[in-house]
Amino acid sequence: MVPVLSPIVRYALRAVLFVVSLVVPRTDTVWVFGADGGQRFVDNSKYLYLYANAHRGHLRAVWLSRNDDTVRRLQEMGYEAYRTDSLWGMWLNLRSQYAFVTHGMPDVNRWCSGGATTVVLWHGVALKRIGWDYDYSEFRGVLAKGKTIIKQNLIDRFDYVTVTSDAMIEPFSSAFRMDPNRILVTGYPRNDVLTESPAESDPGPNVEDDDDLRRRCVDETVLLYAPTKHWETDGNVVDQLELAELERQMTEIDAHLLFKPHPAEPFDLDGAERHRLSLVPEGTDIYPLLKHVDVLITDYSSIYFDYLLVDNPIVFYPFDLDEYRSHRGFYLDYESVTPGPIATTFDGLLQGIEEALDHDEFAEERRAVRETYLRPPNTGRCEAVCDLFDPAVERG
Numbered sequence: 001m002v003p004v005l006s007p008i009v010r011y012a013l014r015a016v017l018f019v020v021s022l023v024v025p026r027t028d029t030v031w032v033f034g035a036d037g038g039q040r041f042v043d044n045s046k047y048l049y050l051y052a053n054a055h056r057g058h059l060r061a062v063w064l065s066r067n068d069d070t071v072r073r074l075q076e077m078g079y080e081a082y083r084t085d086s087l088w089g090m091w092l093n094l095r096s097q098y099a100f101v102t103h104g105m106p107d108v109n110r111w112c113s114g115g116a117t118t119v120v121l122w123h124g125v126a127l128k129r130i131g132w133d134y135d136y137s138e139f140r141g142v143l144a145k146g147k148t149i150i151k152q153n154l155i156d157r158f159d160y161v162t163v164t165s166d167a168m169i170e171p172f173s174s175a176f177r178m179d180p181n182r183i184l185v186t187g188y189p190r191n192d193v194l195t196e197s198p199a200e201s202d203p204g205p206n207v208e209d210d211d212d213l214r215r216r217c218v219d220e221t222v223l224l225y226a227p228t229k230h231w232e233t234d235g236n237v238v239d240q241l242e243l244a245e246l247e248r249q250m251t252e253i254d255a256h257l258l259f260k261p262h263p264a265e266p267f268d269l270d271g272a273e274r275h276r277l278s279l280v281p282e283g284t285d286i287y288p289l290l291k292h293v294d295v296l297i298t299d300y301s302s303i304y305f306d307y308l309l310v311d312n313p314i315v316f317y318p319f320d321l322d323e324y325r326s327h328r329g330f331y332l333d334y335e336s337v338t339p340g341p342i343a344t345t346f347d348g349l350l351q352g353i354e355e356a357l358d359h360d361e362f363a364e365e366r367r368a369v370r371e372t373y374l375r376p377p378n379t380g381r382c383e384a385v386c387d388l389f390d391p392a393v394e395r396g
Helices: 007-023 042-055 068-075 087-095 142-155 164-175 191-195 211-219 243-252 286-290 301-308 321-327 346-358 364-375 380-391
Strands: 027-033 060-065 082-084 096-101 118-122 161-162 182-184 223-225 257-258 277-279 295-298 315-316
Touching: 007 087, 027 042, 027 087, 042 060, 042 096, 042 191, 042 380, 060 068, 060 087, 068 082, 068 096, 082 087, 087 096, 118 380, 161 164, 164 182, 164 364, 191 286, 191 301, 191 380, 243 257, 243 277, 286 301, 295 301, 295 346, 301 315, 315 346
Parallel strands: 027 060, 027 096, 060 082, 096 118, 118 161, 161 182, 223 257, 223 295, 257 277, 295 315
Antiparallel strands: none
């Protein structure tokens, strides 16, 4: 039987490992990647990892995960991947000069990353306040908040953060208390899949893995509802929808509505049989799916910035806008950067959907927001990130 270590012993061992990570020699051709707390193969880290494997053969790109299925799937596809807490995974984490993450240091092994250069690819445009600018005190106790501050200053520090445009330098510099020179305007690697051919092979679950979903997206008019979480206002997305009415409207306009809820907010279709409404299968990579969506519905999720590259209509449903603005706060003026109908009631949402499909009046507004907050469509974002750190690239 494996002995169960007390929390004090575990933290002592981790502290020793972290000190070791500060002095172990590292190599700039070993790069480790992780995402979403080490749980999923997703987001910007996924696309940069695939690009590095496909186009930078001199680099050793390694995916680290706490999910056995993710590790197994990647290995079966011929990629190098290990459990974050395995001996080989920890050793490569200790030897890697660069750690690429989307959410924070738990994406890889924070205790093995003390001497590494940490590049945070992040996972969204800063519409709403994040990081140090987001007041956690209302949702966390004093001890928990103090623990977070210590970790972020000592262990979970960031060396660089990538953003989508010059307009994002100031918000991210403020959010992470970083020198603006360490905020890198490269664009997000995940956006390459919307404007260019994706990596040569993609082992992650995506729209191409589900025949029914692929057929529906290609052959039918498809709307996607992708809201963010509403912890700050105790808002429940399901409570703001009348599913029977949505079913009726989708039938009337001969369309299908897909739901992609935030992972932190459970969502179901109340058990009733729905012919025009369905959930996006869990684990689906949403970004290849966006290319096939005719209308996006969201609230404060920065997914709509990605969707601007598709240049199809967007309907906004911020049903708790005033309360959310008060509790969470925005870096940007919400009404100025949301190029589409804004509905705060369910009836308004139905009307916004009808307007978006009947006559798209927001193309010029979308262009203006896209040009301000995203790199130009015909630019390689994965390439831009790699060029900044690849030792084989000559720099002036």
